[in-house]
Amino acid sequence: MTTDVTASGLASQTAPPPQAAITVDNLSKAFGELEAVKRVSFDVYAGESFAFLGPNGAGKSTTIRMLCTLSQPTSGSAEVAGYDVVRQPRSVRSRIGLVFQDQTLDEQLTAAENLRFHAVLYGVPREELDSRIGRVLDLVGLEERGKDLVQDYSGGMSRRLEIARALLHTPEVLFLDEPTVGLDPQTRARMWEDVLRLRDEEGVTVFFTTHYMDEAEYAERIAIIDHGEIVALDTPAALKAVVGKDSICLSTADDAAATRQLRSLGFDAASDGDGVTIRVDEGESAVPSVISSLDVAVRQVSVHKPDLDDVFMQFTGREIRADSGPSMSLARRFVASRRR
Amino acid sequence: MHTDVRDRPEAHAPAKQDVRLSVARELATTGMVWRRELIRYRRARTRVITGLMQPILYLFVLGYGLTPLVGETAGFDFKKFVFPGVVAMSVVTTSIFSAISIVWDREFGFLREMLVAPVSRVALVVGKALGGATVSTIQGAIMLALAPLVGVRLTPTVVIAVFAISMLMAFSMTCFGVFFASRLKKIENFQVVMQFLLLPMLFLSGALFPPTGLPSWLMFLTRINPLTYAVDPLKRVVYAAQDIPDAALERFDPPLEVFGYAVPSWLSLSIVMMFGVAFLALSIRSFGKDE
Numbered sequence: 001m002t003t004d005v006t007a008s009g010l011a012s013q014t015a016p017p018p019q020a021a022i023t024v025d026n027l028s029k030a031f032g033e034l035e036a037v038k039r040v041s042f043d044v045y046a047g048e049s050f051a052f053l054g055p056n057g058a059g060k061s062t063t064i065r066m067l068c069t070l071s072q073p074t075s076g077s078a079e080v081a082g083y084d085v086v087r088q089p090r091s092v093r094s095r096i097g098l099v100f101q102d103q104t105l106d107e108q109l110t111a112a113e114n115l116r117f118h119a120v121l122y123g124v125p126r127e128e129l130d131s132r133i134g135r136v137l138d139l140v141g142l143e144e145r146g147k148d149l150v151q152d153y154s155g156g157m158s159r160r161l162e163i164a165r166a167l168l169h170t171p172e173v174l175f176l177d178e179p180t181v182g183l184d185p186q187t188r189a190r191m192w193e194d195v196l197r198l199r200d201e202e203g204v205t206v207f208f209t210t211h212y213m214d215e216a217e218y219a220e221r222i223a224i225i226d227h228g229e230i231v232a233l234d235t236p237a238a239l240k241a242v243v244g245k246d247s248i249c250l251s252t253a254d255d256a257a258a259t260r261q262l263r264s265l266g267f268d269a270a271s272d273g274d275g276v277t278i279r280v281d282e283g284e285s286a287v288p289s290v291i292s293s294l295d296v297a298v299r300q301v302s303v304h305k306p307d308l309d310d311v312f313m314q315f316t317g318r319e320i321r322a323d324s325g326p327s328m329s330l331a332r333r334f335v336a337s338r339r340r
Numbered sequence: 341m342h343t344d345v346r347d348r349p350e351a352h353a354p355a356k357q358d359v360r361l362s363v364a365r366e367l368a369t370t371g372m373v374w375r376r377e378l379i380r381y382r383r384a385r386t387r388v389i390t391g392l393m394q395p396i397l398y399l400f401v402l403g404y405g406l407t408p409l410v411g412e413t414a415g416f417d418f419k420k421f422v423f424p425g426v427v428a429m430s431v432v433t434t435s436i437f438s439a440i441s442i443v444w445d446r447e448f449g450f451l452r453e454m455l456v457a458p459v460s461r462v463a464l465v466v467g468k469a470l471g472g473a474t475v476s477t478i479q480g481a482i483m484l485a486l487a488p489l490v491g492v493r494l495t496p497t498v499v500i501a502v503f504a505i506s507m508l509m510a511f512s513m514t515c516f517g518v519f520f521a522s523r524l525k526k527i528e529n530f531q532v533v534m535q536f537l538l539l540p541m542l543f544l545s546g547a548l549f550p551p552t553g554l555p556s557w558l559m560f561l562t563r564i565n566p567l568t569y570a571v572d573p574l575k576r577v578v579y580a581a582q583d584i585p586d587a588a589l590e591r592f593d594p595p596l597e598v599f600g601y602a603v604p605s606w607l608s609l610s611i612v613m614m615f616g617v618a619f620l621a622l623s624i625r626s627f628g629k630d631e
Contacts (some may be wrong), residue, residue, distance in 0.1 A: 070456060088358040093458040104449035108380050121457035123365050173406040 006027040019046040020079075020175050021205035022067065029062050036062040038228040040074065044221075046172070049199055049206040051219035053308070059228040060209035061101070062214035063179050067207070069099055075249035094122060097166030097204070101302055102180040103158055107151035111161050113327060114150060116222050122169035136164035139201070155185030160194060164303050166181050167202060174198075181213060213308040222308075224315055231315040236308065243306040246283030248290055250276040251300040258296050265293050277299075350486060361460055369523060370467040370538030377438065377471025381478070391437065391479055396431035396486075397550070399423065406540045416588040419490040424578040425547030427502065428509065428571045431480040435510045436538050439517025443527050449537040456626040465518060465624045473507055474512030478504040493581055509570035512616025516566075519625040545571045554593045563598055566615040569608035572596045576605060 015134055029037040037059040044050045052060045065071040078085045081095040091179035105114050115133045124132055137143045140160040150158060160177065166174055169282070180188040195220060199206050207217070216222045216236070223233040233241060253260040255271045262269035267290065268279040280286035283303035285322035291298055379385070392499035403426075410418040439487040454464050484502055487494050520533055544551070544558070545567035554562065562568050579593050595602040 068456065083358075087351070090458045091359050093456060093497060094359070098456055100449070100452065102449050102452075104453040106380075106445075106450045106453075109376065113376075113379060117372055117376060118453070120368050121454070121459050123368075123458075154438070293362055320588070 017028060020044065020049075021046040023048075023079045024063075025066070025077050027066060027078050028074045029059075029071065029309055030064060030074045032091055035155055036228050037066070039075075040225075040228070040288040041076075042223055042230060042233055044173075044205060044207055046205050047199070048220045049196065049218060051216040051222045052207070052225055053211070053213070053216040053222050054209075054225035055211055056161070058225045059226055060211075061177055062207055062228075063225070064175055064207070068096060069093055071142060076283050081164065085339070090125070094169065095172045097174040099159075099162050099170035099174070099176045099179050100339070103162065105150045105158055105162060105165075108149065110147050110149055112146040115146075115165055118165050119168050123301070124169050132168060134142070136250070137169050139167070140164045156183055156190065157190055159183060163194060164189070167198060167204065168236055170202065171204060173205045173207060176206065178209055178211070179292065180210070180212070181260070188215070196251065213312070216308055224312060226316045232311070234340055239308070239311045240306045243310045245279045245281055246286075247304045248278045248280060248283055248287060248298075248306060249302045250298055251271075252276060252291070252294065253297040253299070258294055260295075261294060262290065354570070357583060359458075366460060366463040369457075370464040370470065372472040373454070373464055373467025373473065377441075377468065377475055380441075381475045387437070387481070390483075391434050392430060392482060394433060395426045397487065398429060399426040399469070399483075404542060411481075411527075413588040413591050414585040416584050416592060418581065420486050420492050420582065422548060422594045423487065423490055424547075424575045425493045425508070427480050427483045427565075428545070428547050428574055429542055429579075430483045431476045431506045431510050432513050432542060432567065432570075433538070434476035434479040434538070435513035436517040436533075438466070438475050439514050439521045439534075440524075440530055441517060442468065442521035443524050443530065446525075446536055447527060449507065451628065453476075461627045462624050465627050466618065467469060468518055469511055469514045469623075472517070473510040476510035476514065477503065479504045480510070492578065495581050496578055498581045504630070505570065505574045505577065505609070506611055508616070509574070512566070512619070514569070514613050514620040515616045515623055519619045519626065522623055522627045541565055541567045544568070546575070546596070547571050550592060550594055566612060568596070569611040569615075573605040573608050 020043045022042075024042050024133065025041060026041055027036065028039050034197050040059075040063060052063065054060050060144065062071065062210060065083060066073045067078055069092050072086065072248070079091045083095070085092050085093040087261070096173045106117070112133055115136065119129050119132065134143065137146050140163055142161060144156065144191070145153070150161065153161065163174075163176075163179075174195075179195075180191060180325075183191065185323060190214070195208075198204060206219075209214075210216055219236070221233065221235055222239060223230050224239075225231070234240070234242075250258065255273075255276050258276050259269050259271040260274070263280060270277050278286075280290075283305060285302060287303065287316060291301070341353065373603075399419070399422065403422050406422075407418040410421075412418075445454070455461075481503070482500065484494070520537075524533070526529065542548075544562045544565045545568075546562065551559070551568060552564040575593055579589065584592075595609070597603070
C-alpha cells in the first residue's frame with residue numbers, strides 16, 4: 001500500500017501532466033469588416049497566473065468575452081476548464097469566476113446579500129452557503145463589513161468584494177478584465193496581493209487583461225497582444241531577455257579614456273557623449289569588476305534593466321500608454337457604428 | 341490504489357453534453373431574484389411613499405373635488421366609485437416602476453452579474469415578474485386600508501378577491517414593463533414610456549370614469565386596453581359589498597360590453613392572464629439579448 005502510493009507519487013512528480021486550464025485554438029472574432037481577434041492560439045496552465053497585455057482596442061476584452069462564453073467566436077475554438085466555450089457554455093460558466101472592468105454589484109444590498117445572491121445562482125449547496133460567504137469575505141479582509149450596504153463601500157473595497165464573489169463558487173479559472181482601472185496605486189497593490197494569495201490558497205488559475213506594464217509583472221506568463229494578434233508569449237524574464245542585456249551607465253572624469261580601457265578588457269562599451277554605456281549580462285554583479293578595472297575617477301553609476309516597456313516597444317514598435325488607443329472597446333465601437 | 345490513479349483521467353474527462361439545468365436550481369434562482377426585489381423595496385422608503393402619492397392625490401383631491409359635480413345616486417358617490425380604480429392605479433404604477441428597475445440594473449452593472457450566471461433567462465425574468473407583482477400587491481394593500489376613510493366597506497371576501505385580482509394585474513403589468521425595460525437602453529426614455537403608455541392606459545381603463553357612453557374612438561381605445569379587463573372585475577368585487585341600489589350601479593358601473601356582449605369577470609381575468617403570459621414570453625426572448 002505504502003509503496004504503491006510512493007510510486008505513483010513519484011511517477012507524477014517526474015512526469016507532471018501538462019494540465020491546461022484554458023486551451024485556445026485559432027480563435028477569431030470579427031465585427032463586420034473589423035477583425036478584432038485574428039487566429040489566436042495559446043494555452044494557460046492550471047494554477048498559473050496569465051496576463052493579456054496590450055493597448056486599448058488590441059482585442060483583449062473581445063478575447064476574454066469569448067472565453068467567458070459572453071460572445072461567440074467567428075471561427076476557431078476554445079476550451080475552459082475542459083469545456084468547449086461554444087457547445088458547453090453553461091458548464092464553462094459554472095466553473096469560472098468573472099470580474100469585469102465595470103462594477104457589477106447591487107449597491108442597495110449588503111455585501112453578504114450580494115454574495116448570497118451569487119451563491120444561489122451558481123448553485124452553492126445551501127449547507128455550505130454561510131461558511132463559504134464567511135470564508136471569501138475573510139480572504140479579502142472584509143469580514144467585518146459583510147453587513148454593510150455596498151453603497152457605503154470605497155472603490156477598492158467594492159473591487160475586493162467582487163473578487164471574493166467571483167471565488168464564491170470555487171471556480172477553476174478566475175477572469176479579471178482590466179481589474180484595477182480607476183483604482184489608486186495602494187488599492188491596486190492590495191488587490192494583487194489578494195489575488196495572488198487566493199491563487200495559492202484556492203488553487204485557482206488567474207487570467208487577466210491589463211494595459212499597465214507593472215501589472216503584467218504579476219503574471220507568470222504574459223501574452224502581448226496587438227491589433228488582435230499575439231506578438232509574444234513568455235515569462236516576464238524571458239520576454240525581457242529577448243530585448244537584450246542589462247546596461248551599466250557610468251559618468252566618469254574622462255569618458256573617452258574609460259571607454260578605451262573597458263573595450264581593451266573585452267567589455268561591450270560605448271561612449272555617447274553623455275557618459276559610458278556598458279552592456280552586460282547581469283548588471284549588478286558586473287558593476288564591481290567594471291569599476292575596479294578603471295583608472296579614471298567614476299562620478300556616477302546606474303544599472304538599467306530592460307522592463308516590459310522595452311519589451312512592448314521591441315515587439316510592436318511603439319510604446320504602450322494608457323491613452324494610446326481610443327477608450328472604447330472594439331465591440332462597443334462596432335455597436336456604436338451600427339446604431340448611427 | 342493503482343486503479344484509482346489510472347481511472348482518474350477518465351473520471352475527469354468532461355461529457356460532451358452541456359449540463360442540464362435542474363428544476364431545483366431554476367426555482368432557487370427565481371426565488372432569489374424575487375427576494376432581492378423585496379429587500380430593495382423594504383430599503384427604499386421613499387419609493388414606497390412616492391408610489392402612494394399619486395393614487396392618494398387621485399383618491400382625496402379628485403375624489404372630494406368631483407363628488408359635488410358628479411352628485412350621488414342613492415348614497416353612492418364619486419369617491420366611493422373611484423376607490424377601486426385608485427387601488428388599481430397604485431398596483432399598476434408600482435408594477436411598471438419595479439420593471440423599470442431593470443434599466444437601473446443595467447446602468448449599475450448588476451444585470452450583467454445576473455446574465456453571466458449559469459442560469460436560464462426564464463428563471464431570472466419570472467423572478468423579476470413575481471418580485472414586482474408582490475411589491476405592487478403590497479402597495480395596493482396599503483391603499484386598500486384607506487377604504488374606511490372614503491366610506492367604502494371591506495369584507496374578508498372583498499379583501500381576498502382584491503388581493504387575488506391585484507396579484508394577477510401586477511404580474512401582467514410587470515411582465516409588460518419588463519419587456520419595455522429590457523429594450524430601453526437609456527433611463528431617460530422611461531419618461532416617454534410613462535407619457536405614452538402608462539398614463540393613457542390608466543386613464544382609459546375605467547379606473548377614473550365608467551368606460552361607457554364615450555365617443556366611439558375612445559370606446560375603442562378602452563376596449564383594446566388590457567387594463568380595462570383588470571380594473572372591471574376589481575370594481576365589481578368592491579361595489580358588490582357596498583349594498584348599492586341597482587340605479588346607482590347602472591349609473592356608476594354599467595356592464596363592460598364588447599360589441600354588445602357583456603364580458604364576465606372570469607373572461608376579463610383570462611384576458612389579463614393571457615396578456616401577462618404573452619409579455620412574459622416576449623420578455624424572456626428580449627431579456628439580455630444585447631448585453
